[in-house]
Amino acid sequence: MYNVKSHIAEEFIDDAEIVETLEYARKNKDNRPLIERILEKAALCRGLDHREAAVLLECGIPDLVEKTFALAEDIKKRIYGNRIVMFAPLYLSNYCVNGCIYCPYHAKNKRIPRKKLTQEEIRREVIALQDMGHKRLALELGEHPVENPIEYVLESIRTIYGIHHRNGDIRRVNVNIAATTVENYRKLRDAGIGTYILFQETYDKRKYQILHPSGPKSDYAWHTEAMDRAREGGIDDMGIGVLFGLSGYRYDFVGLMMHAEHMEAALGVGPHTISVPRIRPADDVNPEDFSDAVPDDKFLHIVAVIRCAVPYTGMIISTRESRDVRERVLDLGISQISGASRTSVGGYASEERDEDTAQFDLADRRSLDEVVKWLMELGYIPSFCTACYRAGRTGERFMKICKGGKIQDCCTPNAVLTLKEYLLDYASPETRKAGEALIAGELGKIESEALRSSLCKDLERLEKGERDLRY
Numbered sequence: 228m229y230n231v232k233s234h235i236a237e238e239f240i241d242d243a244e245i246v247e248t249l250e251y252a253r254k255n256k257d258n259r260p261l262i263e264r265i266l267e268k269a270a271l272c273r274g275l276d277h278r279e280a281a282v283l284l285e286c287g288i289p290d291l292v293e294k295t296f297a298l299a300e301d302i303k304k305r306i307y308g309n310r311i312v313m314f315a316p317l318y319l320s321n322y323c324v325n326g327c328i329y330c331p332y333h334a335k336n337k338r339i340p341r342k343k344l345t346q347e348e349i350r351r352e353v354i355a356l357q358d359m360g361h362k363r364l365a366l367e368l369g370e371h372p373v374e375n376p377i378e379y380v381l382e383s384i385r386t387i388y389g390i391h392h393r394n395g396d397i398r399r400v401n402v403n404i405a406a407t408t409v410e411n412y413r414k415l416r417d418a419g420i421g422t423y424i425l426f427q428e429t430y431d432k433r434k435y436q437i438l439h440p441s442g443p444k445s446d447y448a449w450h451t452e453a454m455d456r457a458r459e460g461g462i463d464d465m466g467i468g469v470l471f472g473l474s475g476y477r478y479d480f481v482g483l484m485m486h487a488e489h490m491e492a493a494l495g496v497g498p499h500t501i502s503v504p505r506i507r508p509a510d511d512v513n514p515e516d517f518s519d520a521v522p523d524d525k526f527l528h529i530v531a532v533i534r535c536a537v538p539y540t541g542m543i544i545s546t547r548e549s550r551d552v553r554e555r556v557l558d559l560g561i562s563q564i565s566g567a568s569r570t571s572v573g574g575y576a577s578e579e580r581d582e583d584t585a586q587f588d589l590a591d592r593r594s595l596d597e598v599v600k601w602l603m604e605l606g607y608i609p610s611f612c613t614a615c616y617r618a619g620r621t622g623e624r625f626m627k628i629c630k631g632g633k634i635q636d637c638c639t640p641n642a643v644l645t646l647k648e649y650l651l652d653y654a655s656p657e658t659r660k661a662g663e664a665l666i667a668g669e670l671g672k673i674e675s676e677a678l679r680s681s682l683c684k685d686l687e688r689l690e691k692g693e694r695d696l697r698y
C-alpha cells in the first residue's frame with residue numbers, strides 16, 4: 228500500500244502505485260488541457276507530484292514538449308541564475324564485495340586490477356586536483372568491510388580537508404559510499420561531509436534483484452531505505468539518482484520522483500541533488516547488453532521534466548556524457564557538472580591514464596581549463612562555490628532560501644568570487660581573459676549598488692592575495 232511517509236521501501240516506492248501512475252500517464256499523454264494545467268502549475272515553481280511528472284514525460288505533443296523544455300530552462304534561470312557548479316570525483320578504492328552486473332568493480336571481475344589509495348596517494352591525488360583548481364570533490368569507493376571500512380573513509384576525509392597546496396584547498400567533500408548504518412552516517416556527518424550521495428540504480432525491485440545478485444547491496448530494502456537512515460544519523464544534504472538504461476526509464480523516473488516526495492514528506496528535506504547518469508561502456512560492461520538504453524532525445528526530456536517537477540534540487544551530470552549532450556542539458560536544468568574527471572583509482576596523479584581501474588569510460592575528456600572556458604562561451608559562470616554548507620545553509624534551511632527565490636543572491640556573487648580565484652591561480656591566459664570579461668559583464672548586471680560595490684571590493688582583495696571570500 229503506497230504511503231509516502233512510511234520508512235519501509237516497498238511502501239514509499241510502491242510497485243502498484245508506479246504501475247498505476249504509468250497507466251495514468253499513458254491514458255493522458257494526449258490530454259492537452261490536463262498537460263497545459265500541469266505546465267501552469269510547474270511554472271509556479273512549486274513542483275509536481277509523480278503522477279503529473281509522469282504525464283509530462285509521456286506527452287508526445289510536439290508544441291507541449293517544446294513548452295516543457297522552455298519552462299525547464301526558465302525555472303533553472305529563475306532559481307539558480309547562470310552559474311554552474313564544478314566538481315570532480317575522486318576514486319579511493321575499487322575493492323568491492325557486491326555483484327552489480329553493470330559495474331566493472333563487481334566482486335567476480337578478476338580481470339580488473341584492484342587498488343586502494345594510501346593516505347599518501349590520496350595526498351598526491353588531492354594536490355593534483357587542487358592544482359587544476361578544484362574545490363569540491365565527490366568521494367567514490369566500492370563496498371568492502373575489510374578494505375574500505377568506515378574508518379578508512381573518515382581518515383581519507385580528514386586527509387583531504389587537511390591539504391592546502393599553494394592557494395588550493397578542498398572545501399567540500401561529498402561522499403558516495405554504499406548504504407550503511409545510522410551510526411556510520413553519524414560519523415560521516417561529524418567528519419563534515421557535504422552531501423551524502425547514493426544512487427538507487429533502479430527502483431524496479433524485480434530488475435534490481437537480477438542486477439544485484441550478491442553482496443549487501445542485493446538487499447533492496449537496505450539500499451532503498453539508506454536515505455532514511457542517513458537522515459536519522461543527522462545528515463541533511465542527500466543526493467539521489469538512478470542509472471538510466473539499467474531498467475525501463477519510465478518506471479525509474481516515477482520511482483525517482485516518489486523517492487524525492489518521500490524524502491520531503493517523511494524526512495523533512497527533499498533531495499539536495501538528483502544525478503542523471505546513463506550506462507556507459509567499461510571493462511566487463513557492454514551497454515548493448517542492456518536493452519533499456521535511453522536515447523538522447525528522451526534523456527533530454529527526462530532532465531527537463533525533473534527540473535519542472537523538483538525545481539529546488541541541484542541536478543548533476545558527469546563526464547559520462549558527451550560535450551554535445553552536456554551542452555544541451557545545461558540549458559534544461561543541470562546545475563552541477565564534473566570537469567576533467569578520472570574514473571580510475573589514482574587517475575589524477577599518475578602520469579599515464581590509469582584506465583584499467585576505471586569504473587566507466589569517459590565521453591568528455593577535456594581539461595578543467597577547457598571546460599571552464601567552454602562554459603563561459605555558453606554564457607555560464609563556472610562556479611567553485613562551496614559557501615552554503617560552510618555557512619550552515621543546509622537541509623531545511625537551504626530549501627527555505629531556495630523556495631523563497633533567494634539562493635541566486637548567494638550563488639551569483641559566490642560564483643564570481645570563486646571564478647576570480649580560479650582565474651588568478653589556475654587559468655590559462657586565454658581563459659583568464661575570457662573570465663575577466665565575463666566578470667565585468669556580471670558586475671554590470673547586478674542591480675543592487677551595495678552588492679556591486681561590496682563584490683568589487685572583494686575582487687580587489689582576491690587580487691591582493693586573499694582567498695576564500697564568500698557570501
Ligand code: SF4
Nearest residue numbers: 323325327330333369
Ligand atoms: S556499483 Fe558500487 S557497489 Fe556495485 S560493484 Fe560497483 S562499486 Fe561495487
Ligand code: SF4
Nearest residue numbers: 612613614615637638
Ligand atoms: S551559494 Fe550555495 S547553492 Fe549557490 S553555488 Fe554556492 S553552495 Fe551552491
